[in-house]
Amino acid sequence: MRxxxxxxxxxxxKRGDLVEVADGYARNYLLPRKLAGEADKGAMAKLDAQAKARDRREAQEMADAQVLASRLETAKIAVKAKAGGNGKLFGAVTNSDIAAAIASELSVEIDKHKIELPAQIKALGSYPVEIRLHRNLVAKATVQVQAA
Structure with a gap:
């Protein structure tokens, strides 16, 4: 049965896949649990429409991410932190601090889990940071850590 x-x-x-299964498996397991529906013309048309909408949405998200990536790569992201006389920080600059700095400077909310630091930032200076904006797009930004 299709x-x-x-x-x-x-x-x-996965959801939206067209599969061929045994009649008993379909009648006794998949259909009663609403895990699958019969593959008639209406279902196939609906599946095609959903796939096209998903592709359009994915393309729009990618375009938005590319615009944001270009803004992030050219922006000066400044993070202020308390530091001693020798340039060492009291503590470290975290993903949350960087996300807050991006939100205040660019007015864009970025999830702190999408910011990847190469190592802990424990001194003043400039550091490269990678920000995963989309499944296929990583923006490289520079964070300037300044004394507060």
């Missing part, structure tokens, strides 16, 4: 998956099924496929 079915369209309505949810991810571990041993079968």
């Amino acid at each position: 079915l369209v998956l309505l949810a991810d099924v571990k041993s079968l496929g």
Whole structure:
């Protein structure tokens, strides 16, 4: 029996996949649990429309991420932290501090988990930072740590 998956099924496929399964498996497991629907013309048309909408949404997200990446790569991201006389910080600059600096300077909210530091920042100076904006796009920004 040909079915369209309505949810991810571990041993079968992902949502939206067209699968061929045994009649009993479909009638007794997939259909009663609403994990799949019959692959008729209406379901196939709906599946195609969803795929096109997903592709358009993905393209728009990628375009927005590229614009943001160009802004991040050219921006001066300044983080102020307390430091001693020798340039060492009292503590460290974290992903949260960098996300807050980006939010205040560029008015863009970035999740702190998307900011990747090569090592802990414990001194004044300039540091390269990678920010994962999209599945296929990583922006490289420079963070300037200044004394508060």
